[in-house]
Amino acid sequence: MKAQVKWLGEELFLGTSASGHTMVLDANGGNLAPSPLENVLISLGGCSSVDVVSILQKTRQQVDECYVEITGTRVDSVPKLFKDIHLHFVVTGKDIAEKHVERAVSLSADKYCSVALMLAEKVNITHDFEIRNKD
Known part of the structure; x- marks a missing residue:
């Protein structure tokens, strides 16, 4: 590449x-x-979202929308590296099972997302999710 x-x-x-x-x-x-560091957050969110949506589709979840809000906290000293990054996934669809979303988010963070795995060496990355079911 x-x-x-x-x-x-x-x-x-x-x-x-x-x-x-x-x-x-x-x-x-x-x-x-x-900025380059904003792009790091966007890249992390993109990489993770690709995984989450793909895993949810494979488990036949009826996902209509998925987005992730990413918050990064940087150290006060130079270089101003990220110390913490939090990803909050919002998944919308019909009859979305919490266990599938929890598994998809965890698999992305721990196994599949290359960006998260590279950053995890130096940055504390956390994640959570919410499900918005459509009737």
């Missing part, structure tokens, strides 16, 4: 993946685009 990040000027950078997709990063606290 390869990627390239190119400086565009001032504090903007353009990231390009090997597959040709691009994204702008803003080193100035995310004023014009996500």
Whole structure:
């Protein structure tokens, strides 16, 4: 896997993946685009969400919507690394079984999500979920 990040000027950078997709990063606290660390949170949420939805679909859960709210807390010293990240999954659908959501979230965190497993060496990652059943 390869990627390239190119400086565009001032504090903007353009990231390009090997597959040709691009994204702008803003080193100035995310004023014009996500900052690199905001992108870490988004990548973690994306990676975990892919796992959770896939696992729930395999268990034949009728998922209509799934999103994750991610909160990161950073240390006060430089470099300002993440010390804690919390993922709160919200799964909406019909007759969603709590045991399946709990299992999907746990499997993602502990076994499948590459981003979470890389970060877990240095960051305390926690997660929870809520289910919103549609009638």
